[in-house]
Amino acid sequence: MVVVAEIEARIRSNLEPTSCEVTAISEEDRKYSVAIVSHIFEGMPLLKRHRMVNDLFKEELLSGDIHALTIVANPP
Amino acid sequence: MVFFFPSFFFHNHDRELSCKKLSKAFIYIKKIHKMRSVSSLKEYSSLKEEAGNGLGLVVHFSASWCEPCKNVRSMLEGYLSQYNQKVLFAEVDADLVTDVCEAENVECVPFIAFFRTSLRERAQERVADVVGGKLDHLEMNLVSLYGNGHDTRESFPDLNEYLKYLTSRKGVVAFITGTPSRPRCGFTGRLVEIFYELGIKFIYYDVWASDEVCEGLKKYSEWPTYPQVYVDGELIGGYDICSQLKESGELKAILKH
Numbered sequence: 588m589v590v591v592a593e594i595e596a597r598i599r600s601n602l603e604p605t606s607c608e609v610t611a612i613s614e615e616d617r618k619y620s621v622a623i624v625s626h627i628f629e630g631m632p633l634l635k636r637h638r639m640v641n642d643l644f645k646e647e648l649l650s651g652d653i654h655a656l657t658i659v660a661n662p663p
Numbered sequence: 664m665v666f667f668f669p670s671f672f673f674h675n676h677d678r679e680l681s682c683k684k685l686s687k688a689f690i691y692i693k694k695i696h697k698m699r700s701v702s703s704l705k706e707y708s709s710l711k712e713e714a715g716n717g718l719g720l721v722v723h724f725s726a727s728w729c730e731p732c733k734n735v736r737s738m739l740e741g742y743l744s745q746y747n748q749k750v751l752f753a754e755v756d757a758d759l760v761t762d763v764c765e766a767e768n769v770e771c772v773p774f775i776a777f778f779r780t781s782l783r784e785r786a787q788e789r790v791a792d793v794v795g796g797k798l799d800h801l802e803m804n805l806v807s808l809y810g811n812g813h814d815t816r817e818s819f820p821d822l823n824e825y826l827k828y829l830t831s832r833k834g835v836v837a838f839i840t841g842t843p844s845r846p847r848c849g850f851t852g853r854l855v856e857i858f859y860e861l862g863i864k865f866i867y868y869d870v871w872a873s874d875e876v877c878e879g880l881k882k883y884s885e886w887p888t889y890p891q892v893y894v895d896g897e898l899i900g901g902y903d904i905c906s907q908l909k910e911s912g913e914l915k916a917i918l919k920h
Contacts, residue, residue, distance in 0.1 A: 633907065634900050641887055648887035655850060655888055658903050 589644075589652050594619060597643050602627055605663055617654040629662040636660040698740055699753040704762045710753055711778070711787045719750035719809045720778035720787055724757045724769045731796030732773045738798055739775075742805060745812040771795075777804050777842075779872065790869065791842040799864070804842070807867045822875060826883045829876070831896035835865035835918050838880060838891040842869055850902040854890045857909055863920050894918055 595609040604625040612618040621640065628636050637658050647653040701707045701722075714720040723739055725732035739752050746752075755763050757772050767776060767789075773796045781788035791808065793800045819825040830836060835858075841847030843855040858865055870877040870889055881887050884898050892899045899905065899917060908914040 633904055634898065637900060637904055638885065642885075645887060649881065659907070 589617070589619075589647055591619070594621065594644070598623060598640070601643055602639070612655075612657065617652065618657070619653060619655070620657040620659075622659040624661055624663055626662060628660055631662075633660075698736070698743065699751065701753050701755045701763060702760060704760070704766060707753075707755070707760075707763045707766070710751065714751045714778065714787050715780055717780050718748075719746070719780070721750060721752050721805070722767070722776045722778070723752070723754045724764060724767075724772050724774040724776070725754055726757050726772045729772045734798060735773045735775065735796050735801065738801060746805075746809055747812075749812060749815075750809050775801060775804075777808055779808060790845060790872075792844045794844075800843075803864075803866055804844075807842070808869070816873070816875070822879045823883065826876070826880055827896065829868055830880075830884075830893040830898075832866065834894075835863060835920075836893045837865050837867045838870055838876075838889055838893070839867050840869070840871055840889050843867065847871060848889070850888075851890050854892070854902045854905060857905055857914070861909065861915055861920075863915065863918055892918075 591609045591611055595607055598604060598607050598609070598621065602623060602625045604623045606622075606624040608622040610620040612620050623640065627639075631639075637660060640658050640660055641648060641656065644653055644656060648656065699710060701710060711720065721739065723732070723735055725736065736754065742750075743752060757764050757769065757774075764770070769776070771794065775793040776789055777791040777793075778787040779790050780786070791804045793804060814828065816822075816825050819828060829838075837854065837858075839846065839848075839851040839854065841851055846852035846855065857863075868876070870880065877889075880891065884891060886898060886901065888901055890901055892901070892905055894917070900908075905914060908917055
């Protein structure tokens with residue numbers, strides 16, 4: 588079981604976001620939404636940004652603990 | 664095709680046996696290449712049972728008075744030889760065989776239902792529908808569900824080669840859960856809606872059809888979820904990225920449309 592706080596903590600400790608918002612779209616269906624603003628994303632293609640976020644939760648996504656992660660990832 | 668057998672090749676008994684085998688072969692070939700006409704629920708059940716041996720099945724519900732049905736029939740007949748021994752094609756006259764229409768919950772013509780042998784049940788599973796005579800949707804589903812007739816998994820040396828082939832096919836290739844007309848996940852449904860809205864032509868692969876592909880492609884692409892959208896073998900992204908690219912007005916260009 589994954590909780591919103593855990594998702595947020597992992598993002599904060601890895602991506603140095605200036606803002607980070609995590610929402611459970613449906614806890615039951617294990618769908619979460621993350622909106623991240625970080626300097627790390629400057630000049631980075633959209634696919635790479637999403638992959639970077641996905642990689643943080645690779646195990647959970649593959650195991651099904653997280654079914655879907657809706658991602659908005661932008662530089663400031 | 665004419666066979667000539669000089670009479671001295673056979674004793675009478677051998678000739679009879681050979682002719683019987685030949686006749687059966689002809690019947691078999693004719694049967695496979697022909698559009699099946701279904702005239703009863705019993706016949707329909709037998710057809711589905713026959714297709715349950717690893718084949719696909721396409722059923723065209725039509726009517727004699729229906730003009731678009733002629734175009735559908737003509738198009739499907741054009742695919743008979745390509746999908747020989749892989750897909751069965753059948754036609755049901757909706758006016759005459761009402762119990763089959765009721766069994767399949769079909770209420771209009773033309774209506775084309777697509778079936779696949781289910782991995783899990785060894786029975787025909789209905790996986791896609793085309794309502795009306797949309798020939799482009801008809802073609803999309805045929806190619807997406809049954810390939811080109813000879814590009815099955817077994818014809819590739821390993822999974823990676825197969826995945827490379829699948830992702831590199833011409834145009835936009837979307838790996839989705841379910842099909843456009845029968846999506847199994849909200850993200851798949853929403854992705855398809857974006858494509859339709861922008862007039863983006865695509866083919867799909869239903870990852871539910873193969874656990875090997877479903878799990879293998881995640882590793883191949885280093886992308887852990889579905890849908891996954893490809894152009895020229897390159898991963899574009901999932902629903903989120905396509906949605907954001909649509910909002911920014913870049914999606915059609917990136918999909919080379």
